[in-house]
Amino acid sequence: xxxxxxLPLSFYHNIYYHEKKLTAGVADLIEAANYLKSPDELTLSDxxxxxxxxxxxxxxxxxxxxxxxxxxxxxxxxxxxxxxLISAEYMQLIGFSEQPYLVYRHMDxxxxxxxxxSTTIRRDGxxxxxxxxxxxxxxxxxxxxxxxxxxxxAKDRKKTxxxxxxxxxKYGKMETRGSISHAVEYIVSNYNYTSLxxxxxxxxxYNLRADTGKPGGRISNNKGITYQMVDENGKxxxxxxxxxxxxxxxxxxxxxxxxIENEQKRKxxxxxxxxxxxxxxxxxxxxxxxxAGNLHQDQIELLPLMNKNNVFYDLIFxxxxxxxAVLGSNLGxxxxxxxxxxxxxxxxxxxxxxxxxxxxxxxVDASRALNNLRQPETRHIxxxxxxxxxxxxxxKNY
Numbered sequence: 001x002x003x004x005x006x007l008p009l010s011f012y013h014n015i016y017y018h019e020k021k022l023t024a025g026v027a028d029l030i031e032a033a034n035y036l037k038s039p040d041e042l043t044l045s046d047x048x049x050x051x052x053x054x055x056x057x058x059x060x061x062x063x064x065x066x067x068x069x070x071x072x073x074x075x076x077x078x079x080x081x082x083x084x085l086i087s088a089e090y091m092q093l094i095g096f097s098e099q100p101y102l103v104y105r106h107m108d109x110x111x112x113x114x115x116x117x118s119t120t121i122r123r124d125g126x127x128x129x130x131x132x133x134x135x136x137x138x139x140x141x142x143x144x145x146x147x148x149x150x151x152x153x154a155k156d157r158k159k160t161x162x163x164x165x166x167x168x169x170k171y172g173k174m175e176t177r178g179s180i181s182h183a184v185e186y187i188v189s190n191y192n193y194t195s196l197x198x199x200x201x202x203x204x205x206y207n208l209r210a211d212t213g214k215p216g217g218r219i220s221n222n223k224g225i226t227y228q229m230v231d232e233n234g235k236x237x238x239x240x241x242x243x244x245x246x247x248x249x250x251x252x253x254x255x256x257x258x259x260i261e262n263e264q265k266r267k268x269x270x271x272x273x274x275x276x277x278x279x280x281x282x283x284x285x286x287x288x289x290x291x292a293g294n295l296h297q298d299q300i301e302l303l304p305l306m307n308k309n310n311v312f313y314d315l316i317f318x319x320x321x322x323x324x325a326v327l328g329s330n331l332g333x334x335x336x337x338x339x340x341x342x343x344x345x346x347x348x349x350x351x352x353x354x355x356x357x358x359x360x361x362x363x364v365d366a367s368r369a370l371n372n373l374r375q376p377e378t379r380h381i382x383x384x385x386x387x388x389x390x391x392x393x394x395x396k397n398y
Contacts, residue, residue: 001142001151002071003090005134007063007120011051014065015117018104019044026172030114031084031103033091039102050100057125066096066120066130068138071113073152074175078112080105086145087116093141095128109238110175169207171229171237180227180241183208185248188255191323192262192269198325199255201303201316209236212252225252269322274331276300277317281334281343288344304337312337 008014021027032039037046055064070090072078078086087103101118120128146153166183167174183206193199196210203209209230213219219226226240227250243251276298285291292302301318315328315337328335 001146002154003134003138003142004069004071005130005138006067007130008065008067009063011055011065011119012048014067015044015048015051015102018102018106018115018117021106021108022104026108027104027106028080029102030080030105031087032100033088033103034098034100047102051119054100054119054121054123057123058121058127061121061127064119064121066099066118066128068116068118069113070116072111074111076112076152082149083112083114086149087114089145089148090141091116091118093144094133094137098122099128108172110173110179166206168205169229171207171231176229176238177241177245180208180229181246181248184210184227184246184250188248188250188258191325192266193325194259194263194266195327196255197305198316198327201305202318202325204230204234204303205301205318207231209234210255211240223252225250225255266324266326269319269324270326270331272322273300273317273319273324273326274335276319277331277335285344288346291340291344315340 018027018029022029029039029042032042032047035042035046035050051065055061058064068090070083070087083105084103087101088097091097091099091101096118099118099120099122101116104115104117106113106115120130122128142154145151164186166179166186169179169183183203187202187206187208188199191199191202193202196212200210207230209228211219211226211228213224213226218224225243227243227246228236228240229238231237243249243254277295277300280291280294280298280300283294285294295302295317299320301320303316303318304312305314305316307313315335316325317328317331317335318325328337328340333339
């Protein structure tokens, strides 16, 4: 059992986050302590008004809101009634039993957890001191509750040692941190890639993405990188995990070293890959689906890449036999996107490679890309300087 405490600057942002989950059907309000109504009877206005009135009693305090997330191992099977009881005893042990608080149970992660939203302002306007609260009250409370309810103790819980290729990640169906950590470590350690574009293409097969942040942003300026699960449409789901927070420490600096190292290792591998691709091309496959299917039978995944304008600009070949990912343009002219498109008789003009490709926008799910190419005769890909045509609506794959 683990507790993560925060003092959010905005009460509204905090409660709206949980209410949004409630509306989406991935959370339940299982308790509303020290309210006059039951959880089912409370409106959003009822929930907020109680906090607002208390906060007005102490305008010298900037951070009124108290938020704690109680997390339990995936092996635990806990009913709502038991979680309400544990939450109540926990709040009593840390000195918040007289405060109004809401208990939200989220069901969109691979482990049981509840979010408790309360306030540090008492009815007389005084403030509950939270300095050193985690060490002096919360930790002893957690250990006491683990003992009382025979919960798996955090310090005794053995970390699962995972080996072998990871499963395709599914947000809400597996533990986020452990699943991302295992997938990143396996892929980074076992595949050959020489750029973040190639690495993200591999990640896309596992519903995962590495993100260096927006150019000029804090993460980008500090040469940071985060890892996040994505859904089948490439949309980020769940928490972004910093590289430094993962046991393997896959920082951007560490990846950059692997880019250089892998460049030296892959020469013989690429020659073999080219031979196998040529054998498939010599069969004169008709259409994109046939080409991708024939390559897949030889353990080669073919992913077309799009830039931020939804324009195809290159291909990536991922050889699952030798665990190598490489841009088609780096294999030679015969494997560039324009050459392959022409060979397959696909219509449409292809924009040249954009000088900067945001790593978040290059990993296109194979099924989505293939759907875009099912009827190539109706698809027109304009040049960016073709101003005579109306601009096409673009969708950013964040």
